[in-house]
Amino acid sequence: MPSAIIVGSGPNGLAAALTLAAGGVDVTVLEASDSIGGGTRSGESTLPGLLHDQCSGFHPLAVDTGFSRQFDLESHGVRWALPEVQYSHPLDGGRGAAVWRSVDRTATHLGTDGDSYRRMFGPLTERFP
Ligand SMILES: Cc1cc2nc3c(=O)[nH]c(=O)nc-3n(C[C@H](O)[C@H](O)[C@H](O)COP(=O)(O)OP(=O)(O)OC[C@H]3O[C@@H](n4cnc5c(N)ncnc54)[C@H](O)[C@@H]3O)c2cc1C
Structure with a gap:
């Protein structure tokens, strides 16, 4: 089985990892930070329980793309807030x-x-x- 290493678990890294894995590639994702997500990370930067988007907060075009249709992200727990x-x-x-x-x-x-x-x-x- 072919293998690939993805450096970085931001949205592009994870999308690449999913695409390769779906094509039968054995994928390893390396992430330097303590948590995954890259620019899409959210965290409690001020008050407990109050989540702040650390970079990106708005993803209007991600709701309906070839990628999101192929991988049915909602069935894996992605919830879009509208x-x-x-x-x-x-x-x-x-x-x-x-x-x-x-x-x-x-x-x-x-x-x-x-x-x-x-x-x-x-x-x-x-x-x-
Ligand atoms: C303030 C701000 C607001 C934004 N708002 C929006 C928005 O509202 N909507 C939108 O669509 N986009 C927005 N963006 C852009 C969006 O965040 C980026 O386009 C997106 O995160 C890029 O994804 P990426 O996977 O290429 O890289 P990143 O999300 O940057 O992820 C890279 C990952 O690689 C890891 N990494 C780096 N070097 C190494 C290494 N040597 N080894 C291991 N891991 C490594 C990092 O820790 C990180 O997790 C915003 C960006 C910023 C800065």
Whole structure:
């Protein structure tokens, strides 16, 4: 049986490991840190029980890809969180911007930029279930 060593257990390393293993390769993943996950790690950086994403927190395109369909990640315990407010960002002067799951609702709150947002993301939601 062919074998491979993957250095690093971030999302790319793990995806490569899964792909090779599914192809019949004997895979070993080496990870220098105490926990796996690379940039997708979450941890209690402030308060007990309060998880912070250490790098990546948003994976909208990972929900439905050739890779995720092939490996049915949900059946292995991956759970996607789909909050009503997808993400937000504070701005100077007490203002802020938030992205809802609805393009229209998001655009409504973006003032004069609303139409640009609709033009950019509207077609995506029509073509990407
Ligand atoms: C602050 C921040 C926010 C981000 N937000 C998002 C986001 O919201 N959405 C998104 O899609 N992407 C986001 N990203 C990008 C995303 O985190 C990376 O694209 C992704 O983690 C890259 O995956 P990777 O497997 O290539 O490498 P990494 O995730 O970096 O994993 C590399 C792994 O290899 C290990 N390693 C390194 N050297 C060795 C060695 N010599 N021996 C053994 N192990 C080793 C490391 O410990 C690590 O676990 C963000 C990145 C940062 C920094």
